[in-house]
Amino acid sequence: MRIQLPPPLVQAPPPRSFWQDFRLLLATQARVTWNKIRHWPARVWLVLIAVGLGSLGLLSTIGYMLYLALAGAGPETAQGVLSLFFMVGLAGEMFFGLTAAFAALYMSEDLELLFATPVSTRAVFAAKTISVAVSNLFAVGVFIVLPGIFYGRLCAAAPAYYLWLAAVALALLAVGTGLAELLNMAVMRIVPPHRSREAVGAIGAVSGILIALFFQLPGIILSRSGGFNLGDWLAARHQLLQVMSYFPWGWSAQALIRAGSGRHLSALGWTLPVLALGAGIFFLAFLLVERGFRRGWISLSQGGGGRRRSGKTRPAPQLPGEFPVCVPGLPAPPASPWHGMWAVARKDLLYLKRDTREWFGYITPLLLMLFFVVRFLFFPGPGARESLLTVLVMYTIMFSGNMALQSFGREGEADWLLNSVPQAGWPVVWGKLIAAVLPTLVLMEALITGTGLALGLAPGILTAMALGAALISLGSSAIGLYYSVHNCRYNPDVPQQRIAPGATQVMYLINLLFIALLAVCLLYIFPPGELLAQVGQLPPVPFAWDFPEILFWFLSLLLVPMRWAPAVRTAFGLLLAGSFWLAVFLGFMKATVRQSLKGFRVELVTAAGRKRNRF
């Protein structure tokens, strides 16, 4: 085949300025973002609307807190309030910035391409840094600009005040972005490239926890008896206010307080150090990151630089001289199916240990549970006890069902292996069950003990709850496994997404029903005294083909065993609870095994949409 190609260049084209390169890269970034937005599916828009509404609520809460804090407060208190908000803003910037810098610099797939072109590396990093700074705009807007505007309006400041506010916001944006990039450098140095997806999953999980906790704060503060006034709280903490003045957020607040009262020269004196610090940190981070990539201190991809851990190496076993790889006619040695089951369980447990994203599956509910325990202990409002119980039930289901729900999707693109070895059916499913239940059970027992102690439950009840947790864990895991084997999926871009979202919701509903019915059975074994006292006084309900009479009749039927002698009632309860649990557990396990024998399919999905069912 004759190929027609124009002759190669003899001389390089004329060079371009930094600004031309920078503009081109920004335009490309804008094009990529626009294309991404154009192809967002409807669910992303729904999530965005929900986040927007949440943010609106957050802004209203912050506005309300600011109004309470600043109305009638002296300059010192106002300075404290502003310092506090600026500090939170800076922390938010570092956090969002770290995530954005990690995605833009370490997870980015275009750096290699851009570095190989005649575009200056400074222009590349400038464009990347801008994208990090843009991701910080939300934190700056909510925690720095908004309180600043609010204070300006409150003290009827002159228009020049807003120039100082802009300067302070810019400086704090530069400080936050620079610190985030420096922090990211440390993360990039520690995390090897092949684990960068795990790291981003971990960062995402931490941000999820922080955001969830943050959204809980206004509710707790507002539900406290007597209300909460940030201004009063700060006014009582003179020492804290004094310490704030040694930090950039304190300088920024000083600058705005002075600008608000028309002392512009003094405002300049406080603004200049923040601006200098912002410029210094920003350029230091910029230069270090650029140098780190150029010198190979930070690796672009696997096989490059970066720190390498020296793992322990075991000496290779000595093989006999003649090693029979394949001997025709020799029958396969008999192997117990228990070996296969344990092999599957051990593989999954190793995954749980080595993949950071798996840890966050456990740590997230645990931390949230801890949050509610702390709330119960230190902020005992009217809803604290109910919240604690609700959260316990929800997380019990989440733990057991959710971890089992991830089981088959964990196979990812390696699903062919378990499908092709002679272990399909019980060995695979029991192996998966063991791996899902073992760590879950340990954590659930810890949760129950913690909750029991927080609520002051009797040891007998605590033991019964621990036994119930084991049964719930096994039952919920069996339900989770069933939905996992039917709805597992794998997304190479987001490897932690291992199940179809609809299946998760159905699994939660089925698990809730399972726990509700099990609770009814357990009522016969551990009947509450109040219920026993009331049952004797209830009038008989006649049967009638009418709604809601038929419902009342059915409910009264459920209460009949409550009138029996305690020993008979307890024996009936044990029989009923045991039969129900066994039916659910074995039924779902059997159904999962049946599907495993047919072969499970991990649906491969990508950002471009569902691709295919393999096999």
Next chain:
Amino acid sequence: MEILIKTLGLTKRYGAVPVVDNLNLEVRAGEIFGFLGPNGAGKTTTIRMLTGLLEPSAGQAFICGHDIVREPAKAKALLAYVPDQPKIYGKLTAREFLALVADLYRMPRDFARQQGEALLSLFGLSERADELLEGYSHGMRQKVVLAAALIHRPRVLLMDEPTVGLDPASARLLKDVLLELARQGAAVFVSTHILEIAERLCHRVGILKDGRLIAVGSPEELRRQVGRSESLEDIFLELTGGAEQSELIRSLEGDR
């Protein structure tokens, strides 16, 4: 012939460990140079230093006479790099991507548009050129990267395992493109594991082991050095210390 790629004592160390050690080589205009070596020999690190992605710990690399560290923009304007993994913007279409690369290499817009369409047609991508790249298969992405590498008419082409993911027809097309580029006076530097490609396509090959260049020359010259009329595969296995593998291969061939 003009020397388009030249390295002088090129070295890269990570800590005290040299990954590429005192590499001296030259690739001339019109030459296809095969860069061979076992896994971890330092091939990719060498290519990264030649492209300016990595700064050498010592030594120099010149592209068309320009030092890649001191005059990166001039050197990079004349070279193209095809990585082993086609890392591209998933949210751009093939046409948009080619336009971007042309802009990055400072190509005039009209020329870039014509050249882009010609390359899309050459690689059989015209019909899907307005689809986002994230929907492309690995082989198609590799073709897009190849097209992007050719859009600015490079004098030096650095390729890291370019045939990975290509179907036989596309691999053949790539071979024809490389031969044509060499005929027109470009220098092509190909790192590959596929020794058959090196034997059939390359004018000269260099064998790297533990970061050191242990042999360089045409396949014929290497055969003469070894003193036997063996295949490049045998020579490679013997030079890189894989004699036992060589024996194994021979025994397997004997079993057939």
